[in-house]
Amino acid sequence: MPYSATERMSLRFRFSSRPAATQPIVLNEQAIVENLTQDKVKRMWATSRTWEDEQLYLVHDQGIAGITLPCTLVVKKFQNMNPALQVDDNVQYRYKSEMILLASNSHDNIIKVVDLIQREDAIMLVYEYPVNGSLQSWLHQPMDAGQPLSWPQRRAIAIGVAKGLCHLHHECKKPIVHHNINSSSILLDQNFKAVIASFDVAQMNMAGLGQPLPVTDLPPGNFGYAAPEYGRATNQVTEKADIYSFGVLLLVLVTGRVANGPGGNGLLATWAQKKCNELMANNLKMFKITVGKGMPNQARYMKEMATMFRLGVDCTVRDPQERPSMLKVLERLRRGRSPFRGLLTF
Template identity: 30%
Template sequence: MLVLSANNPSGELPLELNGLTNLTELKLSSNNFTGKIPSLGTWIQLRKLSISDLDGNSSQYFPDLSNITGMELLDLSFNNLEGDIPDLKELDLEKMYLTGNSLNGSIPAWINGGDTAQYELIQKLRSCKQLVSLLYPYMEYSSIRINCGGPKVTIGNLTYEADEDSGGAAKFDPTSGFWGTSSTGNALGGNHRLSNYVATNVSALTINDSQLYTTARLSPLSITYYGRCLPNGNFTVTLHFAEIVFRDNMSFQSLGRRSFDVYIQGVCIFKNFDIRKEAGGVDRAVIKEIKNVVVTNTTLEIRFQYAGKGTTAVPSRGSYGPLISAISMVSDISPPISDKSIKTIVIVAVAGIVCLIFIIFGVERLAFYMQERLRWERDLRGFNLQTYQFTYRQIRAATRNFSASNKLGQGGFGAVYRGTLSDGTIIAVKQLSQTSNQGNREFVNEIGLMTGIQHPNIVRLYGCCAESNHLMLVYEYMENNSLAQALYGHGNTGLLLDWPTRQNICVGVARGLAFLHEESILRMVHRDIKAANVLLDRHLTPKIADFGLAKLFSEDRTQARTAPAGTLGYMAPEYAYTGQLTYKVDVFSFGVLAMEIVTGTPNVYPPADDLEYLTIVHRATALQQQDESLIHLVDSRLGLHFDAEEALRMIRIALLCTNNNPNERPLMSEVVDLLQGNINLQDYRVRSPESPETGHGEFSNLVLSPETYHEGHEGFSYKSIVSLLDFEMMMHCAFVI
């Protein structure tokens, strides 16, 4: 056992720690160590590990714990760990603390496996993200006041909002559209009383504004308050403290000591803060005003964290963590014009313009134009609050005035350029064509849906530029361009992807879609999965891009009827014909994409009179029905350098995904398991068919042409495929132009 918590040693963690092979318990929290978490491979007898607040100068990832099967407690909080959480289901963990890190992905399923085990994994909502934008899309708060742990209170003409959630060892409470809290940590010894998270005063208070100090928010480890949807600029933060738990009556209750750190925007403002010492006693108010707090991304974060130097069991277990009575966040900028005044000004201005243009252009055309334009400008104003704002000057400098040598490609949205920011970060800039009305809507949609999404297989949106007519989206740079370029590019622009790389790309895209459909806070259908919208980084890791057509679904609503939109050759037939949109539309598109990855050929062949088949999927379906070998579909450029069994499995999975009956297509999470061999394809049965009321059964009996089969994966003739694709093209053009 080695316990050095709260002793304040400094310097690099010694390498000699790796030699302590018989170590059963290691606690290094609340110190000033630097460096990285040591290699843990030799500590196979370790039962308890606590390394937090490690002051590392570089990013680090979750340590390898696979050999430590008997671990009971794991605390790696506040180490800025990156990457995914590994599968630790073989460990006998009772408690795990991971707050204060930058981990990706969703909460793994194994974390909820034990009835008695308590796990802590908090995904902080640090900005005015999608959920808030959907509820309050065009508003921002210039001030937020909170009565921590207590009811709504009015002091003079100022109102402090209620904060009455009970708290918990791992609790996130969104509370309102514009602020929220998270609390972390268990009381020592497994004490789970309510008093560990909300403190209530035990005596009469004679101080001013005593309503603010009657209750307080409390936690054994940390409390974090998030102010969201705030206007960027300087703020004044006021923190109200009063020690209402410990006493000054010479009893056992007076022996407790409280010490914690206060962070604002990630910067430590107060170290080892002691309320009783600052106030000169208990039940006395301490008010700390912090000016010039800079808000740059519409978010203000205030964290109170146990510093490891207070008492842990006196006067009772769990009373030693940080405590806060009230908080206010007030912008130094005068409040904007009221919503009512803004609406009045907008209505008057628009009415005047409408009257003038009515005379020139006519009533119908004017009404349509103004409606579309106002909706676009309104949406843009709302979403501008939610993502980092680049200036046009920054983008122009980064791309060297949009130099032709930096141009990466051209799409329907506009041109894409490579750029380098002043700090050396390489970016990709997607420039909106000024003549694209469809692009305006997709611009707003992409910002709203992608802000805050972090997944290894989804491209990251850094921010946007919206100055005058200059509308641009800024993404992380993908060194190997798109999957379409890699598969079908000519000369130096194409890549000969080997078989393992193709497998990894296919699994990565499936994981990204499974996240969007089943794991993300906001569930969505992408609607335009294709090779051109899958980007490859320098390691050829696939990342789904271009969310301009994505459609949001709620947890209790998994289908909708919309105008079809997408790309020729990738669109599911039930969507092209009836507009019936479900997650299975993306599954169909993925099946087409998987077939292209295997064959190295675009799904739709160039038009020619002598072609028996119009698409790769059609050809594969025909081969399967004729009992002919599907192995001939594999890209001939691979020669014999591929695993035939794996290739056949991928083709059959692609055919399963492109079944004309959406009820017979798997979920994307099932596709991931099928691709990885976790589910035997021969034994697979669709486990979660869509309910009859979605209308899928109605489409599954639709006769596309006299030549089609009526069961399973229908075989299309050339004529029926042409008919379907003509319809897709017609619908695509109708809703994109």
């Protein structure tokens, strides 16, 4: 059943309860709905493979004169496969699953829902839009080819994603497994702060941390990032699957390679597992060749990049029990000390 007016006001309070440096967003719902049908509206699918199963739009809200500033929003539209039909229980389930997860788990590094719009034929969740788009586009399809992400930016992005995952795994009332961490599901704000999006297949683990969750399908668009346990007969995974995906993300940030590119049967994680010791030998002479091309001041940050590469390898071991927790991962990222101190002499 649709929410009552009182319930919707309560949800909006929860959506907007995160402290913010800017003024709160006050939306013109009808203008947003009308803009979804106009030619100027851009489908986010055209520029970023984020959220694959629902209709996703970029909408430029003009704000309210004298009250709020213009802003860009993401509108995710839930409706029947036949848009002529009204909202049914299946549509209600799809949007409620995502809304409940996000409305109750506010964090600076997690996408923020700012409104819920209900119509007879559709339900729409409205998100703040991080203006710099997806990490995928900056790593592999740069908006400005002359300005690749610097190492300090990449390291800050890794720490931001780790903080968001730590919140999901360790700070929520019940652990949440994202299932779809990859460079397309990480968005970047105006300061290149990382924001985790794409909660379509996320699950709350009522049994607690470390307990298996039944998973029926490989996360959409996640090939190369998905942990090997997704393909096993038991079809049960824990939060350690997110840690595997995060490890791949670290390897991508360091090397600039795609997760399922050439080498290691097409998987970056497999290649890194096999080549790690060799790359770290001889004062990292081979590792220097591995680092992403075009990254400025590489020599200055080589030790930090090697440390993150090693952490990525540790996160992507095949046995989930041998992977570190996100708390340990975040600690290692923040510490930034190299486990190869005896080898790293330039």
